[in-house]
Amino acid sequence: MNSSHQSDIAPDTSAYGPLLIIGGHESKEGDCEILRRVVQHAGGGKIVVVTAASQEPDSEFDTYLKAFQRLGACDVRELRIELRAEALRPAACLEGAAAIFFSGGDQVRLSSVLGSTPVLETIQTLWANGCLIAGTSAGASIMSEIMIIGGESETSCRSETPLQMGAGFGFVGGVIIDQHFSQRGRFGRLLSAVAYNPACLGIGIDEDTAAFISNGTCLTVSGSGAVYILDGRSSTYSNVGSSAAASIVSISDVIVHSLCSGDTFDLRNSKRRL
């Protein structure tokens, strides 16, 4: 039942489907640059909306059903999972899906209900065969192997109350994703996550903005905001883990990039593609 990404040797996902990781509040009116990518990738095929993160799945699905239909999708289904027991049975609606969209809510609901289940395994098999995996807000955070599940916004993080982290679905390795990034003032929170996990790139995604990842490593930005990359791998100092009295997280020489629509970034070498 364990999915392949949880094995010791990470699979080569470069031939898998692309990822569309959205910072929340993507436009559902007008051109819908971001949601249109889902419909385009599906190419007339089935789009499955996973509403498991939400406590109001009915209205959540209704919103995306209308948006995707307006953009030309003709086969949009909901994967409604409210209890973990439901994720232990095969989900017929997933069969042949061309795109899977994780809507927003609480990423802990997603991980606790779907983590390491046959339904998630089916999704991973679809992904390995080219299915697009998209997610917004909580559905964005869940994409990585480790994710932020709690921690204050609009403050600098204190070392005595480190961020709560949890296991995501592992569609993209070596990163930690935060959403609603500028709108909720989450720079301090993501910087703290990077200080605690310097091997991971921090990816902060604004609302109505998306990181599209193809070939497993090539990140391209779309939407009206920015995507921020926080690279702490070469940082020269951090007070995390020191025995000193509890204090604000302090770190030096983190390299930051901001990317706007059309910009491309190589996650493998952490460089902007010019």
Place this chain on the structure above:
Amino acid sequence: MNSSHQSDIAPDTSAYGPLLIIGGHESKEGDCEILRRVVQHAGGGKIVVVTAASQEPDSEFDTYLKAFQRLGACDVRELRIELRAEALRPAACLEGAAAIFFSGGDQVRLSSVLGSTPVLETIQTLWANGCLIAGTSAGASIMSEIMIIGGESETSCRSETPLQMGAGFGFVGGVIIDQHFSQRGRFGRLLSAVAYNPACLGIGIDEDTAAFISNGTCLTVSGSGAVYILDGRSSTYSNVGSSAAASIVSISDVIVHSLCSGDTFDLRNSKRRL
């Protein structure tokens, strides 16, 4: 009448008084770590509170009078200036001041009322003779040669609506200061200021947090939050100034440091002192 910092060759300010640059909402109860530094530096000498940034100078002065008196200050005066004409006359209350404190409000009121006036020249002379210059919120922004005077928080900055910048009082060169930094989600705004002015270090100061600058270059942090340094001098790419269509500000390889209470940073070489 022009003050010396406006000449082409910047004066050596290393022997001048220190600066205490506060991100707003500094504690006025209990230990008052930050305001206590003002009283300590004054050492029984006169503290002058400049309320010119505020539209409610009475209550502003009253707040600081009580706080400084509670911390042991015995000579606290207000420099009340509401019109530029008042700043063209000598201000007797400044005579012999050991510490000058710019309270919060609107930094444009400060610069337009006091910029290039005899009163500011008197303050600069006092500073050159060892007087502490302190400022909170708007009084922090005014410390630099160029300052942010307008621009949205909690968003990524768009190149077609760049930040509004103005001239500060120039107590510290080569930097741009933003305040209420984490609390108002201003990372995107300060990063944009650095993209437009890559020769300047961005200094983002949290609420109840201060950067104490001595010898003109040695920055030490105090208070409950963090001070962030954004160094874009070695950035390898920015879309600012490009002829491309208007978009979100995009920049790469900005080096970021977060500093907590007790941390020291050398502004001259932009390095943390370990």
